[in-house]
Amino acid sequence: MSASEAAVLSLYNEDEYRGQTLWQLALLRLRRDYLTLIALAVILLLALLALLAPAISDALGVNYRRTDLQNTFAGIGSPGHPLGTDDLGRDHLSRLLYGARVSLGIGFSAALVSLVVGTTVGVVAGFYQGTRLGFIDDLIMWFVITLNSVPSLFLLLIISAMLSPTVFTLILILALLSWTSTMRFVRGETLSHRGREYIVAAHAIGAGTPRIMFLHILPNIFSVLAINLASDIGGFILVESALSFLNLGVRPPTPSWGNMLINAQTFYTMGVHLVILPGLMIVITVLCLFLIGDGMRDAFDPQASKKIA
């Protein structure tokens, strides 16, 4: 038995923790999960740095958009540019920070939009499955299965190429092509909830369908959804970076960690830091988000953690 499991088990034995809500218990477990806490701290630090990007650039006297063709491919630690400059002489550190804004912002927003869409559609589909209005569920499932049969990167590439998206439309495209897994999950949960006594009771006192869907069922499956948010954000950051790397996501000169790597193959001999650093930022960010996701799952469902860990 690992130390964290012992901690979790001890929680159950101590009387003082009895009668706590799911969220309170999860918070207690999370407080002892140092790996998740460290990951959370790293993400918060990155978010803070991203927010402060303009201030930091000003303090260093650099601008992420100012090109300087006299000083291209400066190495790490060169005067005035702590992380060197890129192929156009732009300061690499400030571009990484502004890239963090774009990448984190897109990841977070897309995850949120996809969560909202997936949840709404999932609750509706699950609620009507097998009832008089079952065709609604059939129709939705047909669409979802169809969408899942086309590798999403293909659709993303084609739609991005057609629309030349701004950051805002890119968020929508990313979210609208990837809500299906959330939807399937919510649909399953709704199916298991809709037959329970509290829903029957809600029907009995005359609650309307939308009220039952979104005020009775939804709050009960919400915690399970919140758990996946962190890993979803990580997934979206990965997809966005790949899309931007293929020059079909965030368009230069707006920096994103993905599009800073577009010309990476030509940088091999001139500036290795231009290849390594943006990728490293993606890896660190996504890794921390995945770790937070794992930690949340353990905190909310100790049974699952015992099985997998």
Place this chain on the structure above:
Amino acid sequence: MSQFILRRLIQAIPTLFGITVLTYAIIVAAPGDPVSTLTFGPRTTKAQRVAMAAQLGTNDPVYKQYIRWLIGNDWQKFPKVDGRGNPVLDSNGEQIMERGTQKGILRGDFGTSFVTKRPALELIVEKFPATAELGGLSLAVGVILGVSIGVLAAVQRGGVFDNLTRVMAVIFSAVPVFWLGLTLLLIFGSWLGWLPMGGRYPTNYFLTGEVTLADRIEHLILPVAVLSTGWIAILSRFMRASTLDVLSQDYVRTAQAKGLAYHQIWFVHAARNALIPIATILGPAIPGIIGGALITETIFSWPGVGRTTYSAVLTQDYPVIMCAVIMVSLTTIIGYLLSDILYALIDPRIRLS
């Protein structure tokens, strides 16, 4: 069993129909229309444009055009126009009508590539062997390594190997495929110079037409390494959980009690049953792997379906894009089907439900 397969095949029909609708919706939504593309020129008159639209059938409602795209237009007659868009009249001044020439995608006619002027289907199909070679090999490497790592991690639960592989799996699932490819190319291609910088054959293949097995393996190492890490990361975690499940079963204790060697218990008794759930994730993992293959093929200049699609997207070569989407989706559906059948074969309980 045949009943099960038949039922699954029938279930695939609405999905296929959905995919054709989705693909067609993409070109309908695409900017620009064929008439203005073909008649782009200052001297084109309105009459020419109208005649051309009539010939191409672009005045018809979208559903009619969709049906023509599916089953072809050689059963319909269209007004004949010359290269400039003027109607061709016979000696009586009547419009000459002629049959359409498209056969429709159901008969394998995806149209002609705008760029290379070759049939789109031919362009995609000839790239399949390269993609299959890369994908199949990566899958094989991924399954073999992933399953072995998963079993070993499970039997040494909590040990150094277990923790190490767990950390590696999380890290590798966080590494973008394209960056992993770039970094490996940087290290092994650029710095060390041990492996080629991409491609499927050596550069002089186009002159000599000769390629040795060693050459081909050399070109495969990096792309396979990149593409299989995803499989290894997923499968090793999954295999570990499912092996742990199996190891707590009574029959494993029986095997231990009758004095079987440990490797025999792990790899013969436990691993066989632990493999059952693996069949379920192979299917759903396919679309992701094909997506990953697109990026890998692009980075390593691998002449496969993914790279062809990517360049078609960049040049807005719609016939090729549509053909690629439909063929890749078809592959995905077949993959799902195979994984379901595999699962039903391994686990008889599935067939009955």
